[in-house]
Amino acid sequence: MTHISKPRVIHPSLERNELGLTVRDYEGSMSTLCAGCGHDSITAALIEAVWELNIPLHGVAKLSGIGCSSKTPTYFLGDSHGFNAVHGRMPAIATGASAANKDLVYVGISGDGDSLSIGLGQFCHAIRRNLDMLYVIENNGVYGLTKGQFSASADVGSRAKRGAVNQQPPIDSVLLALSMGATFVARSFSGDKTQLVEILKAGIKHPGFALVDVLSPCVTFNDHVGSTKSYMYTREHYHAAIHADFVPPEGEIAASLEPGAVQDIAMHDGSVVRFSQIPWHYDPTDRDKVDEYVRERQARGEVVTGLLLLDEAAEDMHGVLGSVETPLRDLPVETLIPGRKALDQLLDEYR
Amino acid sequence: MSAREEQARVNDFALKIGTVNGTGSASANALLMQAIFRMGIPISGKNIFPSNIQGLPTWYEIRVNEHGNTARTPVFDLMVAMNPATYERDIAEVRSGGYILHDDTWPLAETLRRDDVHFLGIPLAGMCVENFDGSRERILMKNIAYVGALAALLEVDTEVVKELLQERFGARKRALLDSNYLAIKLGYDYAKEHFDCPLPIRLERMDENADKILIDGNSAAALGCIYAGATVAAWYPITPSTSLVDAFTDYCRRFRKDPDSGRNLYAIIQAEDELAAAGIVLGASWMGARSFTATSGPGISLMNEFIGLAYYAELPGVFFNVQRTGPSTGMPTRTQQGDLLAVAYASHGDTKHVALFPADPHECFDFTVRAFDLADRFQTPVFVVSDLDIGMNDWVVPRFEWDDAYVPDRGKVLDADDLERIEKFHRYLDVDGDEIPYRTLPGVHPKGAYFTRGSGHDKWGNYTEDSAAYREVVDRLARKIDSAADAVPEPRVLGMRDSRFGVITVGGCHMAVREAFEELNDRGLCFDYMRVRGFPFHASVDEFLNAHELNFVVEQNRDAQLRSLLLLETSVPRERLRSVRYYGGLPLSAHHVVEGILEHLPGVESCDDSIDLSVPRPEGAVR
Numbered sequence: 019m020t021h022i023s024k025p026r027v028i029h030p031s032l033e034r035n036e037l038g039l040t041v042r043d044y045e046g047s048m049s050t051l052c053a054g055c056g057h058d059s060i061t062a063a064l065i066e067a068v069w070e071l072n073i074p075l076h077g078v079a080k081l082s083g084i085g086c087s088s089k090t091p092t093y094f095l096g097d098s099h100g101f102n103a104v105h106g107r108m109p110a111i112a113t114g115a116s117a118a119n120k121d122l123v124y125v126g127i128s129g130d131g132d133s134l135s136i137g138l139g140q141f142c143h144a145i146r147r148n149l150d151m152l153y154v155i156e157n158n159g160v161y162g163l164t165k166g167q168f169s170a171s172a173d174v175g176s177r178a179k180r181g182a183v184n185q186q187p188p189i190d191s192v193l194l195a196l197s198m199g200a201t202f203v204a205r206s207f208s209g210d211k212t213q214l215v216e217i218l219k220a221g222i223k224h225p226g227f228a229l230v231d232v233l234s235p236c237v238t239f240n241d242h243v244g245s246t247k248s249y250m251y252t253r254e255h256y257h258a259a260i261h262a263d264f265v266p267p268e269g270e271i272a273a274s275l276e277p278g279a280v281q282d283i284a285m286h287d288g289s290v291v292r293f294s295q296i297p298w299h300y301d302p303t304d305r306d307k308v309d310e311y312v313r314e315r316q317a318r319g320e321v322v323t324g325l326l327l328l329d330e331a332a333e334d335m336h337g338v339l340g341s342v343e344t345p346l347r348d349l350p351v352e353t354l355i356p357g358r359k360a361l362d363q364l365l366d367e368y369r
Numbered sequence: 370m371s372a373r374e375e376q377a378r379v380n381d382f383a384l385k386i387g388t389v390n391g392t393g394s395a396s397a398n399a400l401l402m403q404a405i406f407r408m409g410i411p412i413s414g415k416n417i418f419p420s421n422i423q424g425l426p427t428w429y430e431i432r433v434n435e436h437g438n439t440a441r442t443p444v445f446d447l448m449v450a451m452n453p454a455t456y457e458r459d460i461a462e463v464r465s466g467g468y469i470l471h472d473d474t475w476p477l478a479e480t481l482r483r484d485d486v487h488f489l490g491i492p493l494a495g496m497c498v499e500n501f502d503g504s505r506e507r508i509l510m511k512n513i514a515y516v517g518a519l520a521a522l523l524e525v526d527t528e529v530v531k532e533l534l535q536e537r538f539g540a541r542k543r544a545l546l547d548s549n550y551l552a553i554k555l556g557y558d559y560a561k562e563h564f565d566c567p568l569p570i571r572l573e574r575m576d577e578n579a580d581k582i583l584i585d586g587n588s589a590a591a592l593g594c595i596y597a598g599a600t601v602a603a604w605y606p607i608t609p610s611t612s613l614v615d616a617f618t619d620y621c622r623r624f625r626k627d628p629d630s631g632r633n634l635y636a637i638i639q640a641e642d643e644l645a646a647a648g649i650v651l652g653a654s655w656m657g658a659r660s661f662t663a664t665s666g667p668g669i670s671l672m673n674e675f676i677g678l679a680y681y682a683e684l685p686g687v688f689f690n691v692q693r694t695g696p697s698t699g700m701p702t703r704t705q706q707g708d709l710l711a712v713a714y715a716s717h718g719d720t721k722h723v724a725l726f727p728a729d730p731h732e733c734f735d736f737t738v739r740a741f742d743l744a745d746r747f748q749t750p751v752f753v754v755s756d757l758d759i760g761m762n763d764w765v766v767p768r769f770e771w772d773d774a775y776v777p778d779r780g781k782v783l784d785a786d787d788l789e790r791i792e793k794f795h796r797y798l799d800v801d802g803d804e805i806p807y808r809t810l811p812g813v814h815p816k817g818a819y820f821t822r823g824s825g826h827d828k829w830g831n832y833t834e835d836s837a838a839y840r841e842v843v844d845r846l847a848r849k850i851d852s853a854a855d856a857v858p859e860p861r862v863l864g865m866r867d868s869r870f871g872v873i874t875v876g877g878c879h880m881a882v883r884e885a886f887e888e889l890n891d892r893g894l895c896f897d898y899m900r901v902r903g904f905p906f907h908a909s910v911d912e913f914l915n916a917h918e919l920n921f922v923v924e925q926n927r928d929a930q931l932r933s934l935l936l937l938e939t940s941v942p943r944e945r946l947r948s949v950r951y952y953g954g955l956p957l958s959a960h961h962v963v964e965g966i967l968e969h970l971p972g973v974e975s976c977d978d979s980i981d982l983s984v985p986r987p988e989g990a991v992r
Contacts, residue, residue, distance in 0.1 A: 076815040092820060092832070098822035099811035101655060104674050105649065110603075110640070110648025117601050117636040118650065118658030122812050132782045140648075143641040345811065347657040348599040349634055351777055354598040356624040358771040361558075361596070364623075365768050368582035369407065 022048035032208070035059050036072040042044040044069045046071075056085025056208035056234030056249075057156045063211050064125070064154075069097060071266070079115060079122045083108040083137060086163055086236075087129035087156035095125075111251045112151050119345040120336050124151035130171035131161050134189045138170075141191075145198040145227050147335045152221040152228045157238040159247035166239035174210055177244030189270050190316075191231045192326065196309045201329040202228035203308070205322065207256050209249065210236070210330070217325050219264040225286045226334045233321065233369035257315060260302065260324030261295040291328060294344055302328050306335035380435040381408050382570040384447035384519075388512065391423030394451070398429040399763070400537075401519060404529045405433060406765060407585045409575040413439035413880075414730050414763050417957055420608070420701045425498025426455045435575065438887070439765070439957040440880035441758075446523075446570050451493075456481050468568060470738025471520060472511070486552070489564055491518055496555045501548065510552040517556025524567040526574070527557065530703040582768050586759035587663075587863045588768070589730035591616035592691060593737025594661055595624055598777050599687070601660035603649030606667060609700045609757035643668035645912075646674035650686040655821060659741050659809035666695045666708045667728075672822035675788040676750055678823040682844070683797070683806070685744035685780070687737070687751045691760040693963040704757035706876055709930040712752045713904055719843060723853045723903040724752040728861075728879040729759060731766035732902070736858060738775075745780035747853050748808060756925070758956040759877045781807045786958050788814040796830040797842055804849035850905060857903025860910055860981065864897040868871040871917030872896045872966070875931050880955050883960035894970070896921075901931075906938050914941035921966050923949045926955055927939035 024047050044065040049058050057204040068078065078098035082088035084105035091100045099122075103111045113126050133141045133155050144153065159172040168176070171191065172184040195203045204226040206214040214232065221228030233252050236243050241248045246255075267288035281293040281302065295300050301307050308327045316320045342349070356364075388394035392455050395416070397890040402414040412433045421423035425753050436877045447639060450459045450471040456478075460469055467486040473490030482488070493514050497507045520527050530553060538546035560566055591613050594602070604614045618637055625634040636653075640646040653660035664672065669690050679686055695707045706827035712724050723743055725736040736753055781801075788809065796819040797806050809817030821832050827838035828845075863883075879900055886896060899913045914920050914935065922932040929948040936943060945990060949965030951957050 029544060073746075074815070077812055079811050097815060097818045099818050100822070101652075102820065102822035102824060104678055104823060107675070110645040110675075111640065111643070111655070112638075114601060114603060114649035114652025114654070114660060115656045116661065117638060118651075118653040118656035118847035119812060123511075123658075139641050140645055143645065147638075158495050171778050190559050336636075337636070340633045340634050342627045342630060342634055345656075346634070346636060347653075349600065351598050352656050353627075354600065354625070354636060355596055355775070360624065361592075361769060361771045364592070365582050368584045 022050065035069055037074060039069065041069045042059065042066060043097075044075065044095055046080060046093040048094045048211065051086060052239040055086070056158065056232075056236070057090050058093070058153065059191070059211060059230050060156055060214065060234055061090050063092045063214040064110070064218055066202075066223065067215050068213075070215070071163070071219055073123055073222070077123055078120075078125060080127065081108045081112050081115070082127045083129075083132040083163040083332050084131045085129040085161070085326065087127055087234075087281065088132055106132050106135070107140050109137065109153075110131070111142040112261045113149055115146060116149055116151065116335060116339075117339070118347040120341075121148070121345050125222070126151050126153045128153065128155050129156040130155060130157045130159060130169040130191070134170040134191060140195070142198055143202045145195055145229070147331055147338070148201055148226040148227055149335045150227070150336070152218065154218075154229065155229070155231045157191065157247070158233050158234050158240055159245070160177045160236050160240040161237055162236050162336065173246040176246040177237050179242055179244070192312060193309065195229045196212070196305060196327060197310070200229050200327070201226040202325075203327040204228070204230045204325045206230060207233045207252055207323055209253065210256075210258065213258055213261075213323065216262055216264045219358045220291050220325060223264070223285050223287060223289055224328070224330070226332055244289060252321065255319055256321040256323055258324055259295070259297060259311075259315070259322045260293055260300065262325035262328060263294070264294045265290045265292055272323040282328060285330055291325065293325070302326065377569040377571070378446070379571055379573050380433050380575065382446040383430065383432040383442045383444060384449065385445045385459070385462065386429045386431075386449040386451065386515070387455050388427055388429075388451045389454070390419055390421050390425045390427040392512065393509040394427065394429070397516050398431075400513070400530065401516050401525065401531055402431060402763060403583060404520075404525050405431070405572060407529045408526055408572060408708050408943065409578045410577075411437040411439055411577050413441070414499065415441050415758065416762055418702050420715045426452050426490050433572065438578070438880075438884040440884050441958050443958055443960065447568075449519070449985045451512070460486070468522075468570075469717070470515065471805075489560070490524070491515075491556065491559050491563075493556070497552070497561070499550060500555060503916070506548060507610055510548055513549050513552035514556035517553035518560040519556075520553065521557045521560035521566045522564065522568050522571075524571045524573070527553070537879075546778065565948045566594055576899070579763060580768055581765050583763050583765055585612070585761055585763050586727065586729045586730040586733040586755050586801060587613035587691065588616040589733035590663075590753065590755070590760075591620055593734045594687075595620045596771060596775075597659060597738045597741035598632065599637070599659040599661055599741060600655035601636050601649070601658045602648040602662070603640050603648050603653075603660065604662050604664065605640050605641075605643045606669050607665050608667070609693055609761045610663040610665050610689060613759060615690065623651060625868065638701070643671040644675065647672035647686075647688070647715070647959065650688070650729055651675060651679050654685045654744075655811070659687075659745070659777070661689065661741075663689040663691065663693050667680055667698065667710055667899065669708055676721055677718060678720065679750040680720045681823055682821050683808070683846075684750070684821070685748055686750045687740045687744055688750055690711045690752055690754045692754065692756040694952075699792070700954045702757070704925070704956055705952055705954060706756060706878075706925040707930070707952070707991065708754065709875070709924075709926070709934060712754055712933055719847070721847070721850045721905065722750055722752055723747060723850065723857060725857060726754050726876045726902055726904070727759065728876050728902075729766050730764045730898065733759065733768065734769045738901075742778040743856055746778050746805070747849060748805060749850065754876065756877055776892060781805055783809050783817065785814040788816040791816070795828065796821075797826060797828045799828070799845055800915060804845050804852055806903040846882045852909050853902075854905040856906070857907065859907050860902055860913070861900040862898065862909075862913070864895070866895060866897065868895045868897045869918045870894070870896045871899065871913055872922040872923060873899045873901065873913065873920050873931075873935070874923040875901050878925060881957040881959045882923055882962050884959035885966070886957065887962050889966065904934070904939065906935070910935070911939040911941065914939055915944065918945065919947060919969075921947050921949050921969065923957075923962055923965070925951055927952045
């Protein structure tokens with residue numbers, strides 16, 4: 019059996035969202051990943067985030083490339099539209115889809131191999147286009163399906179399960195995205211669902227490319243002593259630096275913390291991202307400062323998590339392309355085909 | 370030698386212009402070409418250009434022929450030698466008794482002289498230095514001046530030339546217009562004064578172009594995209610397909626602005642590479658927009674992975690392959706038909722694709738619209754396979770026609786109402802028994818959701834690793850693509866006088882083959898003719914091949930790719946196919962075809978049935 023569907027039993031007491039749906043309605047089929055895989059926690063967080071945002075299932079397009087992470091779209095939002103593309107090239111599919119229909123919510127799931135090796139070019143160019151999508155990298159530093167090779171995010175000195183030590187410097191998706199001009203950059207940890215759900219919600223609402231790099235330990239190939247992507251190592255080194263709460267338009271902003279430690283950033287649809295526990299000299303809208311902060315902490319061996327950078331002012335792909343509000347795929351054919359008279363007039367110029 | 374000794378040849382000659390790339394000669398050559406076109410004379414122009422921005426030699430070949438035989442000819446009656454770097458080869462290329470127009474501001478080296486041709490020296494550079502200011506204008510006007518000289522020598526209607534310049538520059542660019550007029554006059558007057566004008570090779574007004582236009586295949590295809598209602602284009606720049614997207618951009622600016630908002634009713638995305646371009650096309654078509662990419666061989670190589678995904682996940686998409694000379698980077702500015710096999714079975718695993726083969730810009734327009742319909746109908750990538758000669762050169766073709774009653778065939782798409790009515794939707798289920806399942810567009814209705822994947826799937830759309838479930842889907846796919854054979858443009862057949870010999874060809878070979886028939890007929894050889902226009906092959910292709918004892922397969926690649934396709938896809942025995950190939954990168958000439966066919970028929974003088982062929986007559990030959 020290669021596909022396991024999950025029986026849908028919904029307890030009447032389960033809470034319903036504005037669409038009258040329970041969180042179970044946002045689930046997919048049974049995960050076939052290893053028990054304890056960090057990816058399954060991310061799947062759970064995504065289900066919760068989309069449910070909480072009251073997004074209708076068929077209004078979501080979920081896309082992925084190839085790899086363990088890219089298998090997960092079958093495990094969430096079962097009644098949404100899925101696209102399992104080729105390895106490393108999901109951003110191209112998402113670009114075309116968004117170009118044709120800007121009205122869907124695009125959720126891309128990728129991994130460190132899919133995004134930082136084979137798909138590095140596509141990843142960078144999706145950022146350049148400021149493609150309106152949530153882009154999650156389920157980062158475990160290792161190729162799981164092919165049994166334990168280092169990925170491009172593996173740290174120098176990290177030890178593989180069979181003993182080899184990685185010598186090549188890692189490609190850090192967060193630092194890369196910052197330098198590429200990404201408009202939403204976050205890092206989280208699959209073991210910190212509270213933080214992750216808020217970040218995912220803000221990422222979905224962000225009108226542009228929202229990168230969420232989630233450290234997601236591979237229990238089978240990269241969870242041993244000597245690995246820098248294991249549960250234990252991540253728990254010891256991760257630092258939830260910047261706390262961000264997503265507040266929907268109609269929501270109330272909770273009692274404020276100490277003055278000066280809070281920064282609100284309004285999003286396009288009227289929702290607000292409230293940053294708190296902001297470190298001294300930190301500003302989530304200042305790209306250089308964020309970059310400096312992440313590097314500084316990395317030098318100390320810390321893995322900084324949180325919604326690190328948010329730029330709500332940049333134009334997304336459609337803004338740059340200058341396309342109409344109506345999704346291109348919905349334009350009536352009469353507006354697209356100029357007709358016989360126009361053709362005759364045009365052809366007179368080819369005389 | 371006096372020009373008068375030559376026998377007059379009206380509206381039947383070829384000339385070649387050798388210049389330096391980047392000096393503005395393209396604009397002068399286009400002016401000459403268009404003027405002759407407006408004189409109603411059948412004409413072709415072939416731009417033989419280098420992969421270079423400035424400085425390397427470039428040529429433009431013009432052929433006029435009152436009978437419409439305007440395939441490229443390698444025999445030139447007149448050479449306009451403007452590039453000293455290529456004097457030697459250019460002068461050598463003129464036929465005996467022909468003419469060489471050259472700039473004699475500086476004397477021509479004696480070693481370059483031939484005594485069997487006429488040298489027509491004009492001090493073009495000198496005249497332009499005297500009459501124009503600035504080096505840029507002097508260089509540009511030198512080219513216009515040779516057009517003036519040719520107008521006198523060949524009797525190009527100067528009123529037409531003036532009219533064209535007027536249209537080109539109008540009142541807005543008065544100074545430029547005046548300069549052009551002057552340059553034309555300088556060349557014209559000098560020739561009139563110093564040579565016996567007109568030459569025996571000359572032009573005379575005809576009325577062959579009244580319902581025709583002068584257009585390149587890439588513009589025609591781009592216009593086809595507009596008229597098919599395509600909204601998303603994704604591409605990566607590559608010669609010789611770039612001008613297709615450039616033309617689409619121009620037409621979009623003209624026809625696709627929303628009058629209310631001023632915003633665009635299209636999206637043109639220059640991707641990071643051809644891989645991404647292909648993916649963008651598929652993403653857009655998944656969402657239901659008509660989308661396309663334009664590329665050439667190297668791009669097709671890169672797109673292979675996504676093409677396989679499109680085939681298996683059943684996504685429409687139109688892929689233009691404007692072929693150039695391969696393999697690898699090859700000769701990027703030369704033409705070839707080297708990607709026939711690469712397109713037919715693109716991508717790993719068992720695949721086969723629908724492909725259309727236009728022969729000229731008129732078919733580029735028609736086939737493009739058809740390609741979008743076929744892609745939607747069969748839910749699969751469709752290739753429009755042209756080449757550099759068709760795509761980038763201006764051709765005289767009948768005006769395109771358009772029926773305002775056209776409604777795009779979007780194929781089997783379930784809308785919200787349809788979905789409301791059915792109990793459950795399965796993306797890959799062949800409900801109607803026509804091998805084509807229904808599709809839905811994302812976001813339209815909750816019941817329409819499904820999972821698109823390039824991994825193994827069963828007919829219910831679920832992931833599978835089960836042998837039988839996998840085979841059920843791929844077997845249907847094979848039948849689906851084969852069923853497209855009746856929907857692609859049917860082959861074009863000429864003759865069918867029950868000749869023993871058939872000639873079968875594809876795409877831009879058409880003009881040269883047609884012309885070759887005249888010469889072969891003069892030798893008493895008659896042929897039936899078929900030009901395939903689509904793949905998978907129509908059943909009539911098989912019938913044609915089996916109806917002839919011997920079929921000559923004319924194509925422009927080294928490895929006889931069309932012949933291979935015919936052997937793979939029809940029942941014709943190998944010994945009935947003879948290959949005639951030219952693959953040097955220049956457009957095919959009739960003489961290549963004549964020579965190539967005669968090579969296979971040693972000793973054949975006529976179509977008399979008694980002649981002994983050097984091949985055994987196959988058993989059961991259908992006559």
